[in-house]
Amino acid sequence: MFSPSDGFLYIGEMLIVAVTLALLVFILTKGLRWFFQKFDVTNEEKEVTVEQFLRSLIRYVAIVAFLVYIVQPYVDLTRILMGAGIVGIVLMATLQNFIKDAFYGFIRLYEKQFVVGDFVIVNSTHYGTIAEVRLRYITIREWSGRHTMLSHSNVQEIQNYSRNELKVIEHLTIRYDQDPDTAKQVIETVCNNMNQTYSDWLQTGEYHEPVQPFQFFGLTSLQPEYVGGFQLTIIGCVRKEHYIEAHNELRYRLAKASYEEKLRLAEPLKHAAAT
Template identity: 35%
Template sequence: MFVSKLIRSMVIIIIACILLKIIQFLLKNLFKITKFDERYEDTLCSVLCSVSYYIMFCLSVILILREFEIVDATAFGSIVTGASIVGIVAGVASQSILKDIFNGFFILFEKQIHVGDFIVINEEFKGNVEEVGIRSVSLRDWDLKRITIPNGNINSIRNYSKDVMRVIVHVRVSYEEDPMKVLESLQEVCNIMNEKYKDYLVKLRPSSYLGFKVYGITDIEKISIGAKYTITGVVTSEKYFAILREAKLQVLIVFKKNNIKIGYPTNINILSNEDNINEEL
């Protein structure tokens, strides 16, 4: 008797797994024919797959409990007993689970993240969003490690994939260099970037300047290093990191061509006359 119940329970689990795979397959193919944004489609598919998983899990548990006569839909006492057990378990876990679900709902409703976005969570975890669920978010970091964060633990999100971003490049230059020569060299860098990435440059307003420009000198307080110069440019988010790396590379190339020295920390030692006399002796 027990063996037959165990076999039927295993059959329930197998059928649930098969149905789950079928549902996930249908969802993925359904979103292929829709006309939503690709990242939005991937996010919806990820959420619906997560919801279907929890639904199949709950149904499987109920059917298995019914097989072992722990829960019986025809007996009121069994329902009450089963409900009591569920209530006890839910009472222990509900606080964190509900927090995860509610926080996840607002993240999805406000479209804070999509599958494929590069984000930083809580100023600690960063990577590409691989899966968005009703209880957690999964990232794939630079080392290809998968990081899963419960939605209830998410306090802040920095999204690097929201349409447009501003590339900001700071460079420290020695005070010995001619400021006008440095500004001209940085303008040369901007011209190169504007020509090379003109298809990815955007402007925030119709009247705003399109592309990279020299922002100017932004700091002269660190005397031991040099003056800080800044260039900026507004670009589409998908090319942000590639353009940022290229801009830094072009700064080094142009500075080397124009014989401009990058600033670096220096120490000046002043010797008194007595020290000089002692050294000569």
């Protein structure tokens, strides 16, 4: 058993180790910040991504080192990890998940699959901007303002819309007995208003000219799943930070213009059959 003096000595050593590790974490993270501010290694988004990832790694290493220091004098970690007991199984499962997440994190960092600020769709369900890239997880800031955390191992599919031109594509499906020229005029009016009102949303090229302003793209499909309908398409390239609101605004303006001009829109077959 421990004597009071041994207990105080152990607590003192533990505090010294904790303070030393905290100081090392502070120095290393500040050193990272200084390095990326001092040297222009790459663009700002990639620098922020690498810095966040390495800071997370440093903190995890410090925490694990401290925990190992605390329990090592009293617990044979090798025996527990190699054993078949409940504690060993739980620890091995936790360690396995941690290593898997960290491994995928390193792979994505190395392959530059995304960086902070990229607009992505993850697993076809989470739409938003990459806010954080940590050792074990990423944080997505969705259009509603909600922050969603996903571990790297749970990220099965990534659609990165920030690598190429980010295109807003919307469709208006009208009936066969609706004059397509009238529908085209309505769409062109909506596009012109969008380009004038939200010119700062448009993606620009080298000479600050819009890459592709909102415009009528054409009749892109005959719609067999609609009753007597065909599809007109609108397209435009926008900046990634305005992608969601550009989609919503374009939909709203199309709906309002269709109502005001009394365009006859096609109905889905199921809805038509029900009525």
